[in-house]
Amino acid sequence: MPTKTDPLSDADYAALAAFRYAIRRFQAFSEHAAAAAGLTPQQHQALLAIRACDAREATVGHVAERLIVKPHSATGVVDRLEALGLVERMPAMRDKRRTLLRLTPRAFALLDSLSAAHRDEIRRIAPAMTEILAKLG
Numbered sequence: 001m002p003t004k005t006d007p008l009s010d011a012d013y014a015a016l017a018a019f020r021y022a023i024r025r026f027q028a029f030s031e032h033a034a035a036a037a038g039l040t041p042q043q044h045q046a047l048l049a050i051r052a053c054d055a056r057e058a059t060v061g062h063v064a065e066r067l068i069v070k071p072h073s074a075t076g077v078v079d080r081l082e083a084l085g086l087v088e089r090m091p092a093m094r095d096k097r098r099t100l101l102r103l104t105p106r107a108f109a110l111l112d113s114l115s116a117a118h119r120d121e122i123r124r125i126a127p128a129m130t131e132i133l134a135k136l137g
Contacts, residue, residue: 015135022129029121037114038084042067046077047086047111050101056092058101086110 027041034044049066050058064074078101081087086107092098103111 011135015132019129019132019136022125022132026121026125030118033114033117037110039110039114042069042077043081043084043086044114046074046081047103047107048115050087050103051108051111055100055102059098060101063101081107 030044031041034041037044039047045067046063049063053062060074060078061071063078064071067074067077069077078087078089082089086104088102088104089099090102092100
């Protein structure tokens with residue numbers, strides 16, 4: 001938060017606007033890529049969350065945390081991913097009361113393609129984002 005001794009300049013406002021615009025453009029890119037793959041943005045993020053975490057932590061609760069939603073909302077996302085054949089639920093080995101999520105081979109293939117496109121887009125926009133962040137720093 002700016003303080004009275006640290007006022008925002010016109011350049012700060014311009015950099016903040018550029019930053020938000022760049023984030024929104026990336027988000028639009030991501031939403032379009034997910035839709036082209038037959039997924040909603042939340043489903044794509046859920047697959048990423050499951051893929052990126054330790055298999056022992058891949059739970060609906062973890063998905064809820066990463067999507068910044070309530071657990072019942074994450075359950076709905078996971079239910080739809082399961083119906084699409086992208087996620088399987090399985091009891092945890094040590095604690096059968098816990099349910100773990102596992103990506104199917106189809107999900108891995110879909111996520112590989114989406115993630116490669118996202119990595120390429122991030123690499124493309126990185127120089128502009130670095131410049132914007134430097135202006136804000």
